Every structure is written in C-alpha cells, then in structure tokens.
Amino acid sequence: MTPEEQKVFEDKLYAYVGVEVCSRKPAKDAVNETMIRHWTEVMGDTNPAYTDPEWAAQSRRGKTIAPPAMMYVWNQEGYSVASSGRASDPQTEMAEMLNDHGFTGVLGTNVKQEYVKEISPGDTVYVQMVIDNISERKVTARGPGYFFETLATFSDQNGDTIGVQRFRVLKFIPQEQPAASASDDKLQVPTRIASPRGHDNGWWWNAVDEGKVLIQRCKGCQTLRHPPRPMCGECQSMEWDSIESTLDGEIMSFTALRHPKIPGYPADxxxxxxxxxEGTNIVSNIVGCDFDDIAIGMKVKGKVEQVDEKTMLPQFYPA
Structure with missing residues (x-):
C-alpha cells in the first residue's frame, strides 16, 4: 500500500475501536452440574467445591459452584457454528477487511481472565463484548500486521459482573520463505518447536530425553500432579519427588490439527x-492408526521416541 492508501485503510480499521461485537446476551443454557462434571473430568480438577454437593453443603457457600475458568464456556455457540457458520458481527467484518488487504494470517497471542464473582448451578451467564483496542502496524516474525484486543464482560441474571476476559489476536501478512537454491550445501529442514524448559519443568523434559516419563508426586500427601508445578494443589506443600509412568493410558478426548500445515510436524x-x-492426564500424539479408528475410552500404550533430530517425545499407540 502507498502511504495514502495505508492512511485510508487505517482510518477504517481504527474506526472499529470501541465498537460492540455483541450486546449483552444470555447463554443458551443455565449453569448446570452436567457441564461442570464434563469440564472437571477433562481438566482433571477434583475440587469438591465443583462436583460434590454433600461436601459443598457443609462449606461456607452451602452449594456447589462452577470453576471460575469455565466463565467463557457457557456462551459458546457450539456445533451450530460448524454446520451453519458464524453470524456476521463487527469483529468478523473487521477480520474480512484485513483479509481483503492481505492480512490473512491469524494468531491468538494471549488471553487474560479476571474473576469477580462465583456462580452456581441455576445461574445464567450473560456476555457483552467490544473491540477494545487495535495496535499500530507492527513488524513481527510472522509478518507485518496489527494486534487487536476484544474485551468480554460476563455477568449473571442479576446484572452482577462475574468477570472479564481480554483476548489478543494478531492479523498479519504471511511472509514467504526464500526458496532454497540448488547450490545450497545443506537445506534447513524445519523441526518441531522446541519445548520451553524452565526451573519448574526442566527436570521433566530432561527425563524425556532419557526415554522416561515422570509424574511429579507431593511428598506431603502423595498426590500425583501433571504438568509439573512448584506447589501441591491439595496440601500446598512445595516438597516433591516423582514416579515413572508405565505409559498405559485411556483416551479422554482427541482431535486432528488439519489446517494450516505446521512445518516440522506430520500432516494432520x-x-x-x-x-x-497412575491417574494423571497428559496431552500427547496418537500414532500408529487412522483418525477414524480412534474412540474415547480407547486403551493406548505410550513410548518415548525420537521425532526429529533434536526432539524426544512420548507418543501413544493403540494398546
């Protein structure tokens, strides 16, 4: 774009700041025990405040509550979006305008939630969302683009605020990688993204490099936990050791990453x-079978394998 064209484009783009994506509207279903149970089972969250009515009745609340991190779940549109498409709104219109000007890449960069009030089965969650801010044009490793941030405010049937969520997205012009010439002595083959190793999880990845999958165990109450973290969620002890997993498992949920193709990874x-x-959950790849042959509840067996020149990972096969 010429400077004049960019100014016209940005005038239209920044006009979306403060525009309401959706007015305050209720979720299709009230907060309910079934959805809470499904969510906590998948997340491995055993807090009795969420799913044990007898325990909750003896607590100061006197009733069960929904996990605060479920705040965004209740207003999701569900399968209807996949079958009939999402209704147009200012956010989708803005995204289409960016697409039309070459900013076809999209990357969610970060999300921040703040919780204000607890909710319980029977409450109804309302959501209202605005486009809160749009950055100036940025040059990123992915390509030049704009960050935009939506602000969603959640409230209950009485109008009391439950919490807020900020979601930041980068819309960018994908950059073509220079083609390798025939004279190149050695082609750089893309590899998997290296695992982030820090103070609290480096030991776990080091064990994987040696062909073992370890599960962190609290020395105070013997509770197992994964992924690794510094404090026990049950007794708050910071003393821990670990046990080695047999890698016998059962599939709780699964999906295939079909688009876009990720360099360095197998297709789909x-x-x-x-x-x-042992009782903890792990996110990993299923290999050795087709997607259509996989089912929830299927038994699997894991192996730690070398998946590229630098990376060892646990992968799971049909048992």
Missing amino acids: PICAVIKLG
Whole structure:
C-alpha cells in the first residue's frame, strides 16, 4: 500500500475501536452440574467445591459452584457454528477487511481472565463484548500486521459482573520463505518447536530425553500432579519427588490439527488428552492408526521416541 492508501485503510480499521461485537446476551443454557462434571473430568480438577454437593453443603457457600475458568464456556455457540457458520458481527467484518488487504494470517497471542464473582448451578451467564483496542502496524516474525484486543464482560441474571476476559489476536501478512537454491550445501529442514524448559519443568523434559516419563508426586500427601508445578494443589506443600509412568493410558478426548500445515510436524497430527494408569492426564500424539479408528475410552500404550533430530517425545499407540 502507498502511504495514502495505508492512511485510508487505517482510518477504517481504527474506526472499529470501541465498537460492540455483541450486546449483552444470555447463554443458551443455565449453569448446570452436567457441564461442570464434563469440564472437571477433562481438566482433571477434583475440587469438591465443583462436583460434590454433600461436601459443598457443609462449606461456607452451602452449594456447589462452577470453576471460575469455565466463565467463557457457557456462551459458546457450539456445533451450530460448524454446520451453519458464524453470524456476521463487527469483529468478523473487521477480520474480512484485513483479509481483503492481505492480512490473512491469524494468531491468538494471549488471553487474560479476571474473576469477580462465583456462580452456581441455576445461574445464567450473560456476555457483552467490544473491540477494545487495535495496535499500530507492527513488524513481527510472522509478518507485518496489527494486534487487536476484544474485551468480554460476563455477568449473571442479576446484572452482577462475574468477570472479564481480554483476548489478543494478531492479523498479519504471511511472509514467504526464500526458496532454497540448488547450490545450497545443506537445506534447513524445519523441526518441531522446541519445548520451553524452565526451573519448574526442566527436570521433566530432561527425563524425556532419557526415554522416561515422570509424574511429579507431593511428598506431603502423595498426590500425583501433571504438568509439573512448584506447589501441591491439595496440601500446598512445595516438597516433591516423582514416579515413572508405565505409559498405559485411556483416551479422554482427541482431535486432528488439519489446517494450516505446521512445518516440522506430520500432516494432520492427532492430539489427545490421555488419562494415564497412575491417574494423571497428559496431552500427547496418537500414532500408529487412522483418525477414524480412534474412540474415547480407547486403551493406548505410550513410548518415548525420537521425532526429529533434536526432539524426544512420548507418543501413544493403540494398546
């Protein structure tokens, strides 16, 4: 774009700041025990405040509550979006305008939730969303683009605020990689994204490099936990050791990442939440079978394998 064209474009783009994506509207279903149970099972969250009515009745609340992190779940549109498409709104219109000007890449960069009030079965969650801000044009590793941030405010049937969520997205012009010339001595083959290794999880990845999958165990109450973290969620002890997993598992949920193709990864990798025999859950790849042959509840067996020149990972096969 010429400077004049960019100014016209940005005038139209920044006009979306403060525009309401959706007015305050209720979720299709009230907060309910079934959805809470499904969510906590998948997340491996055993807090009795969420799913144990007898325990909750003796608490100061006197009733069960929904996990705060479920706040965004209740207003999701569900399968109807996949079958009939999402209704047009200012956010989709803005995205289409960016697409028309070459900003076809999209990357969710971060999300921040703040919780204000607890909700319980029977409450109804309302959501209202605006386009809160749009950055100036940025040059990123993905390509030049704009960050935009939506602000969703959640409230209950009485109008009391439950919490807020900020979601930041980058819309960018994908950059073509220079083609390798025939004279190149060695082609750079893309590899998997390296695992982030820090103070609290480096030991776990080091064990994987040695062909083992370890599960962190609290020294205070013996509770197992994964992924690794510094404090026990049950007794708050910071003392821990670990046990080695047998990698016997059961599929709790699964999906295939079909688009876009990710350099360094196999086509359509199958990702699953797997419940290990020791009781903790792990996210890993299912290999050795077709997507259509996989089912929830299917038994699997894991192996730590080398998936590229630098990376060892646990992968799971049909048992």
